[in-house]
Amino acid sequence: MDEIRELYQEVILDHNKNPHHFHTMDDADSRQEGFNPLCGDHYTFYLKFDGDRISEVSFEGSGCAISKASASMMCAQLAGKDRATADRLFELFTSIVTGKIDPLEHLEELGKLAAFAGVAEFPIRVKCATLPWHTMHGALHGENSSISTE
Numbered sequence: 001m002d003e004i005r006e007l008y009q010e011v012i013l014d015h016n017k018n019p020h021h022f023h024t025m026d027d028a029d030s031r032q033e034g035f036n037p038l039c040g041d042h043y044t045f046y047l048k049f050d051g052d053r054i055s056e057v058s059f060e061g062s063g064c065a066i067s068k069a070s071a072s073m074m075c076a077q078l079a080g081k082d083r084a085t086a087d088r089l090f091e092l093f094t095s096i097v098t099g100k101i102d103p104l105e106h107l108e109e110l111g112k113l114a115a116f117a118g119v120a121e122f123p124i125r126v127k128c129a130t131l132p133w134h135t136m137h138g139a140l141h142g143e144n145s146s147i148s149t150e
């Protein structure tokens with residue numbers, strides 16, 4: 001797991017400093033707001049579809065380094081994917097950060113998302129890491145109310 005720990009430090013620092021897909025989207029097909037009251041993370045996610053495919057994804061808002069890095073990596077991973085793949089990654093991601101599955105067994109599918117397995121060691125930060133995913137999942141499935149981790 002040392003590799004995962006190093007990757008974790010690296011991607012969190014990098015994506016927090018230079019978040020990808022960090023902008024609003026005026027013509028989004030779906031948008032969803034998400035809050036993590038425990039930490040103060042607050043983001044809005046935007047999705048645009050081309051048929052079954054997520055053609056564009058972006059986010060705006062503010063929060064801690066973990067939530068921002070998680071949002072940034074999620075957007076980078078989801079751009080161009082179809083809905084089923086997005087749902088699958090949602091399941092995998094929420095399972096690795098809660099320590100339910102071994103990320104090393106799913107490295108191919110997870111790619112750099114595997115780094116977030118490091119979060120499992122810090123239970124208080126799990127909600128920071130999963131907030132973007134729960135919010136995106138809400139946007140993908142047309143939830144009307146905003147998403148809260150509480």
Ligand code: ZN
Nearest residue numbers: 039041064128
């Ligand atoms: Zn946070």
